Amino acid sequence: MPTENKSTAPLQVERSTVTKLVITGAANLDPITVFLEDLAPCKGKITVSCWSKSWTAYWGGMWDGLNIGQFFCKLNTAYIIGYFDQAISPRQFSGEALANKAQITVLKERRGGELGQDEARELFTEAEDFRDSPSIDHLHSAHSELMSKLFGDEWWHLTNDATEPNPDYAYLERIIHAVQQALSQEHQQVAA
Template sequence: MKVERSTTLKLNISELERLDPITVFLEDLGPNKGRITIRCFDQTWSANWNAMGAASVAHFFVRCDENYLCNSLSSIPARITADDDLVRRAIKQEIQRQREADLLDNDTAERMCAQVDEMTMECPNEALLREVFDYDWRYQLPEKDNPEYMYLCRIINAVQYALKVSVLSEEPVKEVRYG
């Protein structure tokens, strides 16, 4: 039987503006190896690194970019397809552009616009979208920031701040104000 010992640190971060309390578990698994688990409300994110190049997972986490960390902790996309109204407008603009370039006749353009009016992104008309944008239509639609991704970035920023002032500072701080 092999038994290994690791060092685990637990942080409870509370009284955050527009965020529920956050619980963080940092585990140094060995030289340049570490794991972090972050819990906020009813969601949990976790990541492991086996080549951190840092003294501890806390040092590594603090010096990383929030986008890198967000992608390590989750598969949440940074951008998502925009609202149906904005998508419909973009599709109609492309149909109009093609009409003005004489790539479509009036009847075809009107038929396509009527189909756009009936479409939602929850149930897209893929045949129409391929006709307008070709097979890579998903990459042609307008996007917006994903609120879930932005939420996780805010949590990451709070954790980084808490680590900087409570774990990595010269003297431990018992209470930290973030914001």
Template sequence: MNITESTATQLTIRGLDNLDSINVFIEDIAPKVGRITIESFGDAWSHAWGGMWDGYSAAEFFARCDDGYLLGKFARASSNMECIDFEALIDKLKTAVIEQRKDGDMSSTEARETWDKVEEIERHEGMTVNEIHAMDSIDIELISDLLGEEWYHSVPEKPSREARRLKLIIQAVREAFIAKGWFKQEVAA
């Protein structure tokens, strides 16, 4: 067994609007190699980079990366970064009813009844496509009839509440790194 001791820098960011305190652990392991771990209210995200740009510390590298890139790296282990956009799904189902009516695949009565069923679909904020199958209150057969058997591939999604929170945390960490002066040039947000 080999045991290695290293030094990490810890920052605590407090006093943020709509966010709990954030603890950030920054490790510069070797040139172009670093790790950042972020913790807030019991949730933690970590990512290590083995090929950062020449001469940048982990904090500098982080500060220069855009939100989408960092969100992808820190949220990689989480399966609930996207959730169903129920309003867009309802609109998509209504469009399918209109198209099927125009194509003669539905009578006006069938179209009206189907439209009403679409309107009755419960909207479950934050639900993922995988979770929708377990819901008795959502008519999967109706969705399949309108969008096809592989409808789940085309369900409109949006960033989940967790993804929106993580993005705010990433932005706060970047602002803290910039406030500490841990960069050499202008950063891209």
């Protein structure tokens, strides 16, 4: 149910000019839509969309003399990704990497005489179950006892390197590179 506006003052509406670009032809990417908005000197906003995802960033302290497109082109990709999605990381948990690490640990302990042949074989085989683990949280509920046997009571600290490249990060990185390339190309055409 709509709420009534009890204020008698009219709503304030501001207009701004937005530039829309559609980028096609980027290798292994769907068309990319970019909205650029220069709000005031040194202030701008960009929205990038590809397939069903969108990312937006606002900068209120851009370098003098640059519009949002020029500013965006000068930024480091990792910096932009941090603005677009603070939760995304270049690496993510990998059950494959964890299983490999666990099996290497078992082999080292067997060679060092800390594990007997049968116990080592059993742990080595059980470590295969890690390959299907989607996250550290899953390990807490499904394999906590085995993880403690292999890595000690605070095993979650020792699994930080059980990672692989994050395909979502790489995807966003490719999109940003395509947008920067297109913006630079457009800027060169306008300047010519």
